[in-house]
Amino acid sequence: MVTHLPPADWLKRRDLARLIEALGPGQARYVGGAVRDTLLGLEVKDVDLATPLEPQEVMRRLKDHEIPVVPTGIEHGTVTAAFKGGPVEITTLRHDVSTDGRRATVAFASEWKDDAARRDFTINALYANPESLEVFDYFGGLDDLAARRLRFIGDARQRIREDHLRILRYFRFQARFGSQPADTEAEESCSELAATLKGLSRERIGMEMMNLLGLANPAPTVARMEQLGVLPVVLPEADVAALERLVQHEQAERAAPDAIRRLAALLPPEPGLAEQVASRFRLSGAQKKRLALAAARGSESDGAGNSARALAYRLGHDAALDRLLLAGSHTAALEGWEIPVLPLKGGDIVARGVKAGPEVARVLRAVESRWIAEEFPDAERVGELLDLELTATA
Known part of the structure; x- marks a missing residue:
C-alpha cells in the first residue's frame, strides 16, 4: 500500500517549489520531522531536504536560480536555502564511516536507504517525494508511527x-x-x-x-x-516527584509549559546550586538569573504584601509566576495585569520640603511599601500616602 502526505500548509510554499525545481527532478525528498509531523496532523516548523547531489553542486544550482544559500554545515554535507518564509536545510545523502559516540565521520552516499540507515529512530527515517508526495519507508516507520511506538533503527x-x-x-x-x-x-x-x-x-x-x-x-x-x-x-540533584506536582498545578492553572520552571522544580530551593546547574547546562544569562530566582522560593520576598501582584512587582512577571506555580498557589491575579510604575518621584518629595539625600530615598521606599500593600492605588491615593509618611516622621 502506497502512503502519501496529506494536505498541509507548508506544502503550499512557493519558495519550496522554486527550490525543488532548482535541484531538478528526482533530486530531492522531504525528510524527517516535516514528514513525520505532517502524517500525524501536527504543525510543521522546520523543513529539511535530502538529496543525492553533493553540496557544491547544490549551491551551484541554487545560485543559478537566484536562491540565497548558506554553507551552514558544508563539511557534513549541509547547506541552507535562506528563504524569508523559513530556512530549508538541504543535506547530501550520507553513510557513517566511523563514530565515537560524540561525532561521526561520514561519506556521501547515492542510495536513499543508506541515508535512512544512519538515522536514529524509524519514525524519523521517512522520506517524501515533493512532486507526488509519496512516502518512502525503509524500516517500518509508518507502522511505528501509527502505533505511537518509538524504536531505534x-x-x-x-x-x-x-x-x-x-x-x-x-x-x-x-x-x-x-x-x-x-x-x-x-x-x-x-x-x-x-x-x-x-x-x-x-x-x-x-x-x-x-x-x-x-x-x-x-x-x-x-x-x-x-x-x-x-x-x-x-541531573543527580533531581526530585521527580516535585516535577509531577508542578506539571499538575500548571495544568490546573492553565499555565503554558516552561522548561526553566520545570528545571527549577527538579532542583532543591538553593540559588547557588541552581546557578551551578545553569552553568552546567550552558543556559543563557537571563535563564540563569530566572532559575536562581525560582530557587529562592520561600524567601521573605514571597510574602511581600501577601499578594501575587506584589510578588510580580518586586520580581517581575515571569519570576512571580514561577514562584506561585512552584508553591502551588493561584495565578489568576496576574492574568492580563501589567506591572504599574509608582506615580511618585524623588523630586515630588523634595518639593514637599524634604532635603535631597538619603531621607528622600527612605520616604520613597516607605510610600512604595504602603502602595504595594494597598494593591497599587492611583496617584491621588499615593499623594495621601506621602502625606501620611511625612506626618509620621515630622
Whole structure:
C-alpha cells in the first residue's frame, strides 16, 4: 500500500517549489520531522531536504536560480536555502564511516536507504517525494508511527554507541510521540549505556534536557529516566516527584509549559546550586538569573504584601509566576495585569520640603511599601500616602 502526505500548509510554499525545481527532478525528498509531523496532523516548523547531489553542486544550482544559500554545515554535507518564509536545510545523502559516540565521520552516499540507515529512530527515517508526495519507508516507520511506538533503527545499542546523545533524544521523542509500554530493547539499551552520557558536552546535554522539559507533560518520562539510571547521570540533584506536582498545578492553572520552571522544580530551593546547574547546562544569562530566582522560593520576598501582584512587582512577571506555580498557589491575579510604575518621584518629595539625600530615598521606599500593600492605588491615593509618611516622621 502506497502512503502519501496529506494536505498541509507548508506544502503550499512557493519558495519550496522554486527550490525543488532548482535541484531538478528526482533530486530531492522531504525528510524527517516535516514528514513525520505532517502524517500525524501536527504543525510543521522546520523543513529539511535530502538529496543525492553533493553540496557544491547544490549551491551551484541554487545560485543559478537566484536562491540565497548558506554553507551552514558544508563539511557534513549541509547547506541552507535562506528563504524569508523559513530556512530549508538541504543535506547530501550520507553513510557513517566511523563514530565515537560524540561525532561521526561520514561519506556521501547515492542510495536513499543508506541515508535512512544512519538515522536514529524509524519514525524519523521517512522520506517524501515533493512532486507526488509519496512516502518512502525503509524500516517500518509508518507502522511505528501509527502505533505511537518509538524504536531505534536496527540494533539500539549500536545506534547509541554511534551517538550517545541518542539516549536523551529517545526519552524526548518517547515523551512526545511514544506510548506505553515503551520498547523494551530501547529502554534496556539506554539504561545499560547511560554512563556514556558523561562523555558529551554539557551544552548538548542541556539543550536536550530543556527540550524535553518544555514538552506538555515530561514528568512520567523523567521519572522513567530516573528508574533506568539515566537521570542521575545528567541531573543527580533531581526530585521527580516535585516535577509531577508542578506539571499538575500548571495544568490546573492553565499555565503554558516552561522548561526553566520545570528545571527549577527538579532542583532543591538553593540559588547557588541552581546557578551551578545553569552553568552546567550552558543556559543563557537571563535563564540563569530566572532559575536562581525560582530557587529562592520561600524567601521573605514571597510574602511581600501577601499578594501575587506584589510578588510580580518586586520580581517581575515571569519570576512571580514561577514562584506561585512552584508553591502551588493561584495565578489568576496576574492574568492580563501589567506591572504599574509608582506615580511618585524623588523630586515630588523634595518639593514637599524634604532635603535631597538619603531621607528622600527612605520616604520613597516607605510610600512604595504602603502602595504595594494597598494593591497599587492611583496617584491621588499615593499623594495621601506621602502625606501620611511625612506626618509620621515630622
